[in-house]
């Protein structure tokens with residue numbers, strides 16, 4: 001199996017606070033990898049390290065490397081626009097632009113100079129399992145969609161520009177069980193084409209959607225492995241305690 005993303009002795013500081021501590025992690029291509037761990041342990045920061053979104057936070061310092069395929073994305077000559085086209089991200093709270101459903105997807109396509117915008121918008125909506133629900137209202141405001149529909153729109157927007165990696169930061173945390181089930185179904189479908197990294201608080205969700213699991217604690221990567229191994233035979237006491245619900 002091919003490794004798509006590789007952290008090599010990667011550390012990150014916000015000011016004087018070390019948030020990520022010497023992370024070594026290999027994320028396989030075209031699988032779902034879940035990042036679990038208690039609040040504040042650095043899950044979002046780890047995810048944002050994969051498309052260098054933490055660079056936007058003042059006083060951030062990093063050390064070590066993160067490879068995508070064979071390129072260290074922290075090399076000085078890396079083009080961030082190209083990187084972020086390759087690595088799409090969907091946030092915890094759905095954040096569609098205050099524009100039409102169509103424009104939400106067409107915007108990125110135009111920025112990246114794609115042709116056949118209309119066909120691509122339709123395809124992205126179909127691939128995000130949203131098309132049937134919105135096909136008669138493409139020019140209505142995206143803000144009128146339900147939370148679950150908005151989240152699938154954000155995924156459609158991310159996949160429209162043909163990324164290779166999709167980062168999902170607790171994408172179901174604001175959704176009801178039915179919307180969550182739809183989103184999980186979608187994740188399952190998307191992994192055929194994309195490498196997916198998902199942060200989730202919810203262990204049941206990690207068990208349902210992921211092939212591999214990483215457990216983080218206080219900025220360290222404690223354990224990584226196949227999801228069934230992590231859940232059935234955790235090697236580290238801290239992982240076991242987390243799975244038993246001892247960290248709240």
Ligand SMILES: Nc1ncnc2c1ncn2[C@@H]1O[C@H](COP(=O)(O)OP(=O)(O)OP(=O)(O)O)[C@@H](O)[C@H]1O
Nearest residue numbers: 014019037038039040041042043044045046057201
């Ligand atoms: N913009 C920022 N500036 C300074 N410190 C930050 C910033 N964002 C996060 N931190 C700190 O980095 C640490 C890790 O935060 P992070 O958001 O990665 O945790 P998390 O595991 O995603 O938590 P949660 O499950 O609550 O979302 C926390 O101590 C947090 O206070």
Ligand SMILES: [Mg+2]
Nearest residue numbers: 043044045199
């Ligand atoms: Mg977070």
